[in-house]
Amino acid sequence: MYGWTGNILRINLTDRTHKVEHFDEEFARKWVGGRGFALKILWDELKPGIDPLGPENKLIVTVGPIAGIPAPNTGKTVVAAKSPLTGGYADGNLGTRVTEQMRKAGYDLIIIEGKSAQPVYLYIEDDKIQYLPADEIWGKGTYDTHDWLYKKYGKGAGVLSIGQGGENLNLYSMVRSLEGRAGGRPGIGAVMGSKKLKAIVIKGSKPIPVADPEGMRKLGLEDLRKVGEIDKKTGWSIQGTTGVLAWCNEVAALPVHNMRKTHHPDAWKIDGERLNNARVATYGCPNCTMRCGITILDHEGHESELDYENIGMLGSNLDIFELDQVASLNYLCDDYGLDTISAGAVLAFYADAIEQGAIKGDFRFGDAEMAKKLLGMAARREGEVGNLLADGTLRMARKIGHGSEAYAMQVKGLEISAYNCKFIPGMALAFGTSPIGAHHKESWVITFELKQTARDSYGPEKAAKVIELQRIRGGLFEFIVACRFPWIELGWELEHYVEYFNKTTGLNWTLNDFWKVADRIYALMKFFWVREFPFWDRTRDYPPMIWFDPKNADTDGPIAGKYLELDKYNQLLDHYYQQRGWDKRGIPTRKTAEALDLSQEADQVEKFTKLE
Amino acid sequence: MSGSNIKITVKLIGPFINQLGFSEKTMEFPAGATVETVLSSLPLDPRRPRIVTRNGQAVASGEKLGDGDRLAISPLYSGG
Ligand code: SF4
Numbered sequence: 023m024y025g026w027t028g029n030i031l032r033i034n035l036t037d038r039t040h041k042v043e044h045f046d047e048e049f050a051r052k053w054v055g056g057r058g059f060a061l062k063i064l065w066d067e068l069k070p071g072i073d074p075l076g077p078e079n080k081l082i083v084t085v086g087p088i089a090g091i092p093a094p095n096t097g098k099t100v101v102a103a104k105s106p107l108t109g110g111y112a113d114g115n116l117g118t119r120v121t122e123q124m125r126k127a128g129y130d131l132i133i134i135e136g137k138s139a140q141p142v143y144l145y146i147e148d149d150k151i152q153y154l155p156a157d158e159i160w161g162k163g164t165y166d167t168h169d170w171l172y173k174k175y176g177k178g179a180g181v182l183s184i185g186q187g188g189e190n191l192n193l194y195s196m197v198r199s200l201e202g203r204a205g206g207r208p209g210i211g212a213v214m215g216s217k218k219l220k221a222i223v224i225k226g227s228k229p230i231p232v233a234d235p236e237g238m239r240k241l242g243l244e245d246l247r248k249v250g251e252i253d254k255k256t257g258w259s260i261q262g263t264t265g266v267l268a269w270c271n272e273v274a275a276l277p278v279h280n281m282r283k284t285h286h287p288d289a290w291k292i293d294g295e296r297l298n299n300a301r302v303a304t305y306g307c308p309n310c311t312m313r314c315g316i317t318i319l320d321h322e323g324h325e326s327e328l329d330y331e332n333i334g335m336l337g338s339n340l341d342i343f344e345l346d347q348v349a350s351l352n353y354l355c356d357d358y359g360l361d362t363i364s365a366g367a368v369l370a371f372y373a374d375a376i377e378q379g380a381i382k383g384d385f386r387f388g389d390a391e392m393a394k395k396l397l398g399m400a401a402r403r404e405g406e407v408g409n410l411l412a413d414g415t416l417r418m419a420r421k422i423g424h425g426s427e428a429y430a431m432q433v434k435g436l437e438i439s440a441y442n443c444k445f446i447p448g449m450a451l452a453f454g455t456s457p458i459g460a461h462h463k464e465s466w467v468i469t470f471e472l473k474q475t476a477r478d479s480y481g482p483e484k485a486a487k488v489i490e491l492q493r494i495r496g497g498l499f500e501f502i503v504a505c506r507f508p509w510i511e512l513g514w515e516l517e518h519y520v521e522y523f524n525k526t527t528g529l530n531w532t533l534n535d536f537w538k539v540a541d542r543i544y545a546l547m548k549f550f551w552v553r554e555f556p557f558w559d560r561t562r563d564y565p566p567m568i569w570f571d572p573k574n575a576d577t578d579g580p581i582a583g584k585y586l587e588l589d590k591y592n593q594l595l596d597h598y599y600q601q602r603g604w605d606k607r608g609i610p611t612r613k614t615a616e617a618l619d620l621s622q623e624a625d626q627v628e629k630f631t632k633l634e
Numbered sequence: 635m636s637g638s639n640i641k642i643t644v645k646l647i648g649p650f651i652n653q654l655g656f657s658e659k660t661m662e663f664p665a666g667a668t669v670e671t672v673l674s675s676l677p678l679d680p681r682r683p684r685i686v687t688r689n690g691q692a693v694a695s696g697e698k699l700g701d702g703d704r705l706a707i708s709p710l711y712s713g714g
Contacts, residue, residue, distance in 0.1 A: 256682070256709070257649025265648030265711060272645065272706040273690050285690075295651055469710050472692045473685045510712030513683075580690025 024233035025087035025527030026050045031129045031151070033144065035217050036077060036136030038153045045131075051529075052619065054536075055086030057113055057500035058543050059131050060102035064111065065546060065623065067133075070553045070630070074106035074209070075191055075216040077137035082113075083120070083182070083222065084131045086503030088522045090122035090309075091230055093242030094249045094514060095505035096522075097121050097308030099199075101182070104554075105208035106216075107193040107364075107414050108435035108459045111550040115500065116197065116205030117307020120180030126226025134217065143183075143221040145175070148228065156220035160189065163357035164198040171223055180224040185359030187401040188215035192412040194364035194437070195401075198356065201305040202315055202327025207361045208436050208458055233528030241525065245518060250311030252512045259304075261294030262314035263330040268293045270334070270441065273472060274580045275449075277339035277442045279387055280370035281431050282568075284442045285579050288343040292333050296345055307505060312512065320349035321390075328352055331462070334440025335366025340373070340387060347390035354394060358401035364414060367437035368400065369393050371415045371430055380424035383407070428567040433460035434551075444569055444576065445584040446471060448484035451594050454563040455488065455608075457496065457547035464496035465489075466510075477581075480590040485597035497540025542618040544602070545610040549620070549627045552609055556630040560595055560608045605634040638665040640701040642672060647708035650678065663699070670695040672705055683710040 028050070030043040053062045060082040072078040082102040089096050098115045105112030124132070127148050134144075138153070141160035145152040159167045164185040171181050180199075187195030188211030195211030196204040214220075232238050253259050267289060270276040274284035290296070297316050305327055306313025320326040326349035336355070337348040355362045369385070376383040385392050399408030410418055415437055419430035431438045436459020443450035452465035465488045475483055494516065499506040502523055508514035516533060524530055552558045565586070568574045575585045599606060603614030612633045615624035624633055639662040651657045654676060663671055669686055673695065678684070686693055687706045699705070 257652055258709070260649045260652055263711075265709070268645070268647045269685075269706070269708045269711060272647070272687055272704075272708075273692075294648060295657055466712055469685055469712065472687070473710070477691070580687075 023047050023050065024231050025523070026055070027125065027128050027130050027231060029129045030131040030133060031146070032133045032135065033151065034136045035134060035138040035142065035153070035219060040151045052539070052542070054501040054539050055089070055130060056084055056100040056115070056503035057102070058539060059084045060100055060113055061111060061543060061546055061550065063131070063133060064102065064104060065550055068104055072104065074104045074109065075212060077135070077217070079104050079213055079216070081134040081210070081213050081217065081219070082131065083124070083134070085121055085124055086501055087526050088519070089503040090125040091232060091238060091242060091522070091526060092246065092309055093238070093522050094245050094508045094518070095307065095310045095312070096503070097310060098503050098505055099124065100500065100503060101197050101206045101210045103210055103213040105458070106191070106212050107209040109554055110434060110458065111547050112206065112208035112210060112458050114196070114205035114207050114210060115503065116199050117203045117310070117505065118180055118182060118199035119178065119308055120182055120199065120222070120224050122308060123180035123224040123226045125230045126228050127224055128226065128228050134219065137216065138218040141218045141220055143171070143223065144219065145223045147225045159220055161186065164359050165357050167221060168198070171221060175223050175225065181221060183221035183359070184211045184214045185357055185401065187359040188212055189220070190401065190403045190412070191215055192360060192401055192403065193414045193417075194361045194368070195359050196361050198359050200307070202317070202356055203307060204356065204359070204361070207364060207461065211359045232526050234525045238522070238525040241521065246309065246311050249508050249512060249514055252514070253312035256512060258511050259312050259314050261298050262316055264294035264297050264316060264328065264333060266330045267333055267338070268295070274576060275442050275446060275468060277334050277440050279341055280339060280374040280429060281438070281442045281444070282374070282429070282574065284444055284576055284581065286338055286343070289338055291343040292337040292345050292348055297328060297333070300345060310505065312507060314507065318349050319346065320353045321346040322350055324353045326350070326353040326356070331440045332362045335363045339366050339370045339440065340393060342388055342390050342393065344390060351390065351393055351397065354397045358397065360397065360401055363439050364437040365397060365400070367415055367431050368411055368418065369396060371418060372396070372411060374429055375422050375426050378424070378426070380426045381422045428571070431566055433565055434562055436460050438565070441468060443565060443586070444574065445477065445581040445586065447478070447480050447586055447591060447594055448475070448488060450565045450569060450586055450591065451484065451598060452488050452491070454565050454595070455598060457544060460565075465491035466495070467491060478584070480594040482597040482601070485594055485601055488598060489601055492544060493537050493540040497543060498536050501539060501543065538618065541602070542620060545615060545618050545620055546623055548604070548608070548610055549623055553627055553630050558607055558609060558631060560592070560606065563595060563608050564591070609633065639663060640665050640667060640699060642667070642699055643704045644672060644676070645704060645706040647706060648711070649709065650707060654678070667699050668695065669693050669697050669699065669705065672699070673707070678707070684708060685710055
């Protein structure tokens, strides 16, 4: 078998034991890697209903067959677990040196079980596994933690860590890697914290098994150069993802004031142009020639690396339009190890609930200094307010009451990324059907929707496009494990990835083979949710109710008076379910499951819910 | 406004700013100008995929512009 090492490293933190297990080619072909591997392991090994923060939950660190080899943008690793935030399947990818080091150490998958009695970090060097005391770094932010570990193991080591957020079980804490990189939005950091695992350090020295090593090396290096050239020619990385802010402001899709507004006259103050002008450094993931990590100095003088989600959620959504203050909030999230999207949504929801009179408090939109304090309280779960804020918007709304759930901007418990879909039905569907809760990474359909369809259409073409993008973004790129940006932003064709995959594995796949794996994974992710929530119905695929409220419509600008219509959104959901072969509840039918080779999984899910 | 000219505010997004050397400016065009009139007056690479909006709504290139319209020209972002 080429492409995969076939090795699984299983570590138990309770009794500090480990063993190496093996998977065969059938498993590899069926699930490919990354999200596919993580999902299948969690499906097979987690008992439904377990406490995500208990020792029974498992933390998965995994890569895909092309991960880590020198080719366009293969520096990503997937982290996954059952989410403490949503109760469903959760994963995220992040750029890290762990990718290459883990493959060189000889593993495609690391499964971390149990719970350590004391704070520890793991040191993995090829076959050597050490459980080391984390006393000196427990309680520290991720920047100090990384510095401490780099001093010990060198900058080339792969490092994943958590900050105070993960340690204190903040439900939207993430796993941090290099500089501004982080992954695992739905609380994977808290899962790590619940296991008292502060960090994982990996070093490897073995060759990665590639079917055609010379051919792949030549091709990969040449393509890295070409992608870099296209980036230079198009200028994409001048603003990277942050260019989107000015566009969202033009088309009324910007999150402002807890997404109650869609545009703002001061948005230009925090846009990609201003950010690029303030740039002091640029960072990126390994194996990348289009680095997008624009870094500026924050209000306190720290380096802070920002992308669009950061400036949208910690800036405009909080009515904060001072770029250095937005950078400060972003720096704090990175240091505490909190998800910037959820953190921005949580603070905005809190300010909104206070403004609506649903809860008493002294935080107001636009108050950057208070926002900084609140982030610290949420990361440390300090006092009543810190504990409230650490639980995410859905739990907050349920505690606060007074109808606030309508404006808790989340789907399935995960906060919505920085696209305000007050009047963008297709993108609302993309958030509604995203398999880990609302996330833009699965299907970003806005430009297609605005350019090639009528904005107010709820037709099957929008559902089809959402599915097409989910197959590519949430499927292919999450299971071969590579950054999607060369394809989505520079037009680097998908066929290149087929070539990398085939040269690495020695197989002869086409894109159609990938789409089948993608559909299989989407179906099993849905089964995972249904097994956890057996009375599943389509309302779990709804966006927040405020988007359907005529009183919430904009009073000025491009979409004045417009809002989403619930009966039409239901039609759109029907199109989506029908095209996927799912029933009206949004659950894959038995026929669909069987066509995707999921008969056994369908049998299991039927213990909880009858399939159609 | 001179004669029967109309004023259009052109807003560039992302790398177009660096390529064309401005971020936003108000330009004059003859009455009856279309989106295409504005686009062809700018040194943009026509092969580069882009999305053009007028006052926040996507427009086709043949559409006529009115005095005071705001035209935003953006590369076709794919949303991070
Ligand atoms: S484009 Fe950005 S996110 Fe993708 S690999 Fe490069 S630096 Fe990382």
